[in-house]
Amino acid sequence: MQEYGTVISTIDSPTTRKFSFVVGKNARVRRGQFVEIAVDDGKLIGRIGDIRKTNRYFINPESVNNVEKNVGMSEAYPTWEWEYLVADVVSLGVYTGKSFQDADFPPSPGDSVREPEKDMLQKFFGFDPDGIDVGSIKHHDVAVSLNMTRLLQKHLAILAMSGAGKSYLTGLILEELLDRQPEKGQIGIVVIDTHGEYAAFSQDKSYSGRSRVFYTSEMQIGLPNLSGGQIAEFTSLNLVQTRELSKYMSRMKGMFSITDIMDAVEEDKKANIKTKEVLLSALESLRKLGIFSSSDYPPLDEICQAGRLTVVDMSDTINLKKKQIVVSYLAKKLFDARRHGIVSPFLLVVEEAHQFAPERTSRERALSKGILQTIAREGRKFHSSLCLISQRPVHLSTTILSQCNSNIILRITNPYDLKHIQESSEGISKDVVDHISSLQVGNALIVGEAVNFPLFVRIRRRKGKESSAGMPLEKAAIEYMNKVRGKVKDAKAFA
Numbered sequence: 001m002q003e004y005g006t007v008i009s010t011i012d013s014p015t016t017r018k019f020s021f022v023v024g025k026n027a028r029v030r031r032g033q034f035v036e037i038a039v040d041d042g043k044l045i046g047r048i049g050d051i052r053k054t055n056r057y058f059i060n061p062e063s064v065n066n067v068e069k070n071v072g073m074s075e076a077y078p079t080w081e082w083e084y085l086v087a088d089v090v091s092l093g094v095y096t097g098k099s100f101q102d103a104d105f106p107p108s109p110g111d112s113v114r115e116p117e118k119d120m121l122q123k124f125f126g127f128d129p130d131g132i133d134v135g136s137i138k139h140h141d142v143a144v145s146l147n148m149t150r151l152l153q154k155h156l157a158i159l160a161m162s163g164a165g166k167s168y169l170t171g172l173i174l175e176e177l178l179d180r181q182p183e184k185g186q187i188g189i190v191v192i193d194t195h196g197e198y199a200a201f202s203q204d205k206s207y208s209g210r211s212r213v214f215y216t217s218e219m220q221i222g223l224p225n226l227s228g229g230q231i232a233e234f235t236s237l238n239l240v241q242t243r244e245l246s247k248y249m250s251r252m253k254g255m256f257s258i259t260d261i262m263d264a265v266e267e268d269k270k271a272n273i274k275t276k277e278v279l280l281s282a283l284e285s286l287r288k289l290g291i292f293s294s295s296d297y298p299p300l301d302e303i304c305q306a307g308r309l310t311v312v313d314m315s316d317t318i319n320l321k322k323k324q325i326v327v328s329y330l331a332k333k334l335f336d337a338r339r340h341g342i343v344s345p346f347l348l349v350v351e352e353a354h355q356f357a358p359e360r361t362s363r364e365r366a367l368s369k370g371i372l373q374t375i376a377r378e379g380r381k382f383h384s385s386l387c388l389i390s391q392r393p394v395h396l397s398t399t400i401l402s403q404c405n406s407n408i409i410l411r412i413t414n415p416y417d418l419k420h421i422q423e424s425s426e427g428i429s430k431d432v433v434d435h436i437s438s439l440q441v442g443n444a445l446i447v448g449e450a451v452n453f454p455l456f457v458r459i460r461r462r463k464g465k466e467s468s469a470g471m472p473l474e475k476a477a478i479e480y481m482n483k484v485r486g487k488v489k490d491a492k493a494f495a
């Protein structure tokens with residue numbers, strides 16, 4: 001492995017936390033690179049935090065000025081011979097050959113600094129050859145293959161500003177999950193796709209056999225599967241009204257619709273007029289959503305199957321309440337089924353997660369927050385994982401975000417979002433946060449459970465067909481115009 005240089009003695013280093021080394025003549029070092037030093041206990045691994053140049057000829061301002069008055073410094077002296085590169089390194093830990101421990105003893109001045117072996121870095125970060133390959137370590141030709149359990153079991157959040165590459169990365173992770181061999185463990189994947197970006201899977205030859213798309217307009221919630229209480233959660237009924245509703249519901253037999261319940265309310269001569277009115281108007285507002293019916297569609301076994309992807313394409317719906325009800329019902333159904341061992345372990349991917357689990361809003365405006373919170377808290381015991389995607393982390397429920405033990409963060413510049421992320425995830429230091437705002441598209445920071453140490457990665461290209469998100473603006477504009485023509489009326493009605 002390449003020799004990088006030699007540890008030097010400075011005023012305040014080497015210590016257990018940091019050291020500096022002078023970079024060898026032919027060595028190529030970059031900020032962010034990892035380095036290795038042989039120490040008594042094993043191998044010390046560090047990350048280059050900064051690189052600077054020194055030159056003793058230029059230290060004293062008076063002499064520089066005086067010489068420059070007559071001839072240039074470099075004509076008067078061989079100044080180039082005294083220019084050195086010094087790299088400042090943060091120590092991360094020591095690999096003993098079996099395990100990792102804190103660096104509790106400093107390296108010595110004079111120690112030689114090298115490029116770490118590939119397998120050393122893989123062990124150091126805790127990669128898994130059978131894991132999910134998302135790209136490579138920046139500056140090193142080492143594949144970043146994340147263990148599936150560590151990445152997903154305690155939930156994953158993918159956070160970044162708009163256009164930074166969240167959906168691209170999510171698509172890539174889904175490809176990796178779909179490509180897993182059954183003997184390595186496959187899970188069912190359900191995507192809540194607010195913008196219709198994942199429908200591309202069903203048009204891609206490699207994945208179409210294992211992917212299915214359902215539109216919100218096709219989805220149906222079977223009323224007989226719901227209790228009065230559950231329906232009341234979708235409305236603003238009070239306790240008494242909810243009890244009344246449950247009474248009517250319990251009298252319903254076989255298949256029935258919202259209109260049937262409304263008829264029963266209407267026909268009840270003994271009921272309080274006020275309560276009747278409230279119930280009827282609440283039921284009417286639910287009926288108008290057009291998602292309640294006499295049975296569920298699609299059935300559970302079409303939604304969640306090991307090694308298969310189900311996309312719930314919500315791009316046909318602008319009604320947030322309707323979207324939240326669908327997500328709430330679907331998430332609850334999946335989680336209940338999983339708790340009873342009826343479906344395979346699953347990953348529920350939620351795009352625009354802040355719309356479904358907002359931080360600060362009334363209960364009626366956050367119908368899906370409760371169940372997502374429950375899965376975030378208890379899901380791991382039942383192998384029900386969440387992958388939450390958001391471009392406004394500050395509006396995403398802190399409770400849920402703090403349960404996402406793995407975070408992949410792409411470019412974010414909004415200081416409020418950065419602060420929110422720093423507060424909700426442990427182990428992100430100030431210098432790492434500063435780096436997030438200067439990330440380029442295709443670069444990401446991984447922190448938390450998935451890796452032993454925060455890690456900057458270069459996200460690789462996807463194997464499959466990319467979503468229309470990547471198409472040129474002209475083409476997108478034309479396609480959009482054609483697609484939307486039929487929907488213009490709806491949009492006007494909504495406004």
Ligand SMILES: Nc1ncnc2c1ncn2[C@@H]1O[C@H](COP(=O)(O)OP(=O)(O)OP(=O)(O)O)[C@@H](O)[C@H]1O
Pocket residue numbers: 160161162163164165166167168169391441442443459460461466469470471
């Ligand atoms: N790793 C990558 N390599 C190459 N291109 C990428 C990569 N990541 C993203 N891109 C490109 O960047 C663009 C934006 O990516 P993407 O749609 O994933 O952003 P986003 O974060 O989901 O944005 P939004 O918040 O608006 O949904 C796309 O055109 C995509 O092709």
Ligand SMILES: [Mg+2]
Pocket residue numbers: 166167168
């Ligand atoms: Mg996106």
